[in-house]
Amino acid sequence: MTTLIELFISFCQIGMFSIGGGYAAMPLIQEQVVQNHGWLSLAQFTDLVTISEMTPGPIALNAASFVGLQVAGFPGAIVATIGNVLPSFIIVSILAYVYYRFSTIKVISGVITGLRPTVVALIATAGLTIVRNALGGSQLLFNGILLLLALFLVRNYKKDPIFVIVLTGMCGIIVEFIGNFV
Incomplete structure (x- = not known):
């Protein structure tokens, strides 16, 4: 029961502070899941991000479900998912009304304009962490070539990301x- 409560609280915190969407939440999820609780290793977290990105749905929500499943089975997946969604649902409802x-x-317009660079920085941080983890290990050259190939195909030839994956x-x-x- 304690693990379920910890999952709920951790993902509530992530849900409250993941301004900018799923990719912006990745550093927060990594901090909670890898550093604070040790539920996953950094390698497992990198795999989780890859799987969460490939499966349908929002990446942060997929990550919450996968972490919950890994840590406490099906009840953990439910609790982590609800914990992740609940704060966002409440915050977005309030912000939509205010907006x-x-x-x-x-002032409201200024706040929204001021948040944009922060969101970009959070997304860039998550992306750089994923790139660093993907390029690490014994197959650095191979992973680097695959990264460049994927970027080249998606950016220059506008290939479908599913095809590239x-x-x-x-x-x-x-x-x-x-x-x-x-």
Whole structure:
């Protein structure tokens, strides 16, 4: 029962302070899940981010569900997911009311303008952490080549991200398969 309460409180905190969406929440989730509670290792967290990104739905919500499932089974997934959604639901409902009621006031407009750079910084931090973790390990060159290939295909050729995920996943399978025979 204590673990369920800890999951709920941790993901409530993440839900309260993850301004800017799921990617902005990743550093907060990492801090709670890896550093504060030790529920996952950094490698497991990196895998969690990858899986959360590939599955349908918001990345932070997927991460909450996966962490809860890993830590306390199905009840943990439910509790972590509710904990993650509840503060956001309440905050967004209040902010929507305030915005529509007072959007013409310059202060409100200024606050929203001031938050934009912070959100970009949080997303960039999450992205850099993921890149650093993905490039680490014994296959630095291979991972770096896959990263550049994925960026090149998505940015220059506007390839579908699902296609790029499948392609790079297959490259990983082939390299792993070849590595087992060498």
